[in-house]
Amino acid sequence: MGDALVFKDASLGYRGQTVLHVPGLRIAPGGxxxxxxxxxxxxxxxxxxxxxxxxxxxxxxxxxxxRIAWVPQADRLDGLHPVNVEEVVLAGGERFLSAFxxxxxxxxxxxxxxxxxxxxxxxxxRPFAELSGGQRQRVLIARAALSGADLVVLDEPTSALxxxxxxxxxxxxxxxxxxxxxxxxxxxxxxxxxxxxxxxxQVDRGTVRRVExx
Amino acid sequence: MDFATFVELFTxxxxxxxxxxxxxxxxxxxxxxxxxxxxxxxxxxxxxxxxAVGFALEPWLASHGPGDHVAHDVPQAYLLAWAFGAxxxxxxxxxxxxxxxxxxxxxSAAVFAIASGGTVLAAQLAPHGGLHVDALLSGETLxxxxxxxxxxxxxxxxxxxxxxxxxxxxxxxxxxxDFLAALGRSPGRTSLPLHWVTAIVVIxxxxxxxxxxxxxxxxxxxxxARRWARSMKGMLVAAPGVGLLSAACGAAAAFGxxxxxNASVVGGAALVSGCSFGAASILDLKRRAAR
Numbered sequence: 001m002g003d004a005l006v007f008k009d010a011s012l013g014y015r016g017q018t019v020l021h022v023p024g025l026r027i028a029p030g031g032x033x034x035x036x037x038x039x040x041x042x043x044x045x046x047x048x049x050x051x052x053x054x055x056x057x058x059x060x061x062x063x064x065x066x067r068i069a070w071v072p073q074a075d076r077l078d079g080l081h082p083v084n085v086e087e088v089v090l091a092g093g094e095r096f097l098s099a100f101x102x103x104x105x106x107x108x109x110x111x112x113x114x115x116x117x118x119x120x121x122x123x124x125x126r127p128f129a130e131l132s133g134g135q136r137q138r139v140l141i142a143r144a145a146l147s148g149a150d151l152v153v154l155d156e157p158t159s160a161l162x163x164x165x166x167x168x169x170x171x172x173x174x175x176x177x178x179x180x181x182x183x184x185x186x187x188x189x190x191x192x193x194x195x196x197x198x199x200x201x202q203v204d205r206g207t208v209r210r211v212e213x214x
Numbered sequence: 215m216d217f218a219t220f221v222e223l224f225t226x227x228x229x230x231x232x233x234x235x236x237x238x239x240x241x242x243x244x245x246x247x248x249x250x251x252x253x254x255x256x257x258x259x260x261x262x263x264x265x266a267v268g269f270a271l272e273p274w275l276a277s278h279g280p281g282d283h284v285a286h287d288v289p290q291a292y293l294l295a296w297a298f299g300a301x302x303x304x305x306x307x308x309x310x311x312x313x314x315x316x317x318x319x320x321x322s323a324a325v326f327a328i329a330s331g332g333t334v335l336a337a338q339l340a341p342h343g344g345l346h347v348d349a350l351l352s353g354e355t356l357x358x359x360x361x362x363x364x365x366x367x368x369x370x371x372x373x374x375x376x377x378x379x380x381x382x383x384x385x386x387x388x389x390x391x392d393f394l395a396a397l398g399r400s401p402g403r404t405s406l407p408l409h410w411v412t413a414i415v416v417i418x419x420x421x422x423x424x425x426x427x428x429x430x431x432x433x434x435x436x437x438x439a440r441r442w443a444r445s446m447k448g449m450l451v452a453a454p455g456v457g458l459l460s461a462a463c464g465a466a467a468a469f470g471x472x473x474x475x476n477a478s479v480v481g482g483a484a485l486v487s488g489c490s491f492g493a494a495s496i497l498d499l500k501r502r503a504a505r
Contacts, residue, residue, distance in 0.1 A: 051392070051395075051396040052395070052396055052398070053392055053396060067397060067398075068396045068398075069393070069396060069397070070390075070395075070396035072390065072392060072393075077389060077390055078249070078389065080246065080247045080249060081247045081385060081388060081389040082443040082444065082446055082448070083385060083389060083445065086445075087382070087385065087445055087447070088389075091382070091385075091389075091394075092393065094382075100378055100379065125445070143393070147397065149397075
């Protein structure tokens with residue numbers, strides 16, 4: 001099986017201005033790739049390009065899968081929408097919905113199973129805004145899982161979380177990769193435990209370089 | 215006049231008001247959660263501006279157009295077209311001004327100011343439409359007839375259909391547009407049905423039950439429903455209910471105290487919202503005291 005996502009000699013930036021050069025980056029299906037670097041180094045730019053939200057200025061960005069799930073930092077979502085957990089996790093789960101947006105038995109089982117697996121059992125009807133930061137982040141990961149995505153892109157998922165909450169989020173991310181999704185994470189959390197076999201890339205002075213394989 | 219006579223005489227205005235009270239809050243819910251609640255004030259005013267311009271230009275168009283024409287006999291379709299053009303232009307401006315140059319609220323305020331002043335000026339220049347525009351703004355809903363009620367019924371049906379079939383997509387497009395875009399679906403295209411029903415409800419509602427009532431129904435019932443909602447679906451179910459209650463209070467006040475219907479609807483919506491927020495405040499105080 002080939003790589004899910006490949007960057008090859010790609011230049012990324014805004015309005016024609018290059019902020020990051022990616023000589024090479026590959027993510028295999030089921031693999032976790034972590035992108036490290038200080039704030040403002042261009043990690044989010046690379047993530048947005050990987051998710052198809054921004055084009056590369058030049059070079060090659062090749063995605064061979066069928067569905068990408070974007071997982072932002074939970075506190076960046078606005079609080080005006082009074083959405084509950086079920087409404088959030090079903091955002092990409094249209095296959096579980098009828099024409100009127102009703103959830104069938106199969107969908108109900110999938111939602112409950114996914115939430116239980118991520119330690120969110122019983123919270124389907126709870127307003128999203130009432131959850132803790134770690135719970136909201138895991139709800140967004142549940143949304144990615146239910147969307148059936150084969151590439152999940154996470155932007156600083158453990159930022160602003162305490163160690164316990166960060167550990168729960170990291171466990172949720174590992175579960176995504178165990179279920180077969182390719183995972184790309186931007187993190188400035190040096191101590192993040194993303195599991196074994198993680199590929200790490202470092203953003204350093206406008207270039208992305210591979211650091212190590214665990 | 216007793217209540218039964220009031221209902222019999224003003225059946226169509228009351229039907230139009232009820233249908234508007236169902237449709238406008240649904241649109242208003244999405245305006246509110248997308249941070250564009252002020253559009254509920256701006257767009258009806260723009261619709262009135264379009265109508266006033268239509269009246270102002272009508273004599274010139276009539277004298278340069280084909281066929282016989284009675285200058286003061288202005289077809290509703292003509293006024294709807296002007297209102298539609300004005301609202302469409304305003305929605306494009308409101309949606310496209312880059313955030314780097316001006317905040318959304320300042321652009322909305324500017325459009326509202328221009329539309330308000332423009333309405334007065336155009337009404338002054340309209341030889342036959344000034345009174346109609348005044349009625350539109352101050353709101354004599356009781357002049358609404360069967361055709362208007364059918365028109366607002368169609369608008370309400372379209373709105374209900376869009377919300378019933380698309381509420382989840384519209385919610386995601388507003389709550390997390392990047393998630394939708396990453397899935398390969400354009401948030402802008404996904405939101406198009408919402409923009410269409412917003413224009414339709416605003417235009418038809420403003421020309422049918424008046425601008426004042428539309429201000430109230432687009433803004434206050436969604437705000438009230440939002441305070442109590444524990445889900446987006448809950449808000450969408452509650453808001454039309456609050457709208458109907460507001461309309462009923464307004465109609466009752468209009469009948470009981472012989473007041474203009476339009477302004478009474480605003481009062482009814484304010485009363486319902488005020489009671490809701492009062493109850494919410496009391497509950498909050500009790501919760502804090504219990505901790």
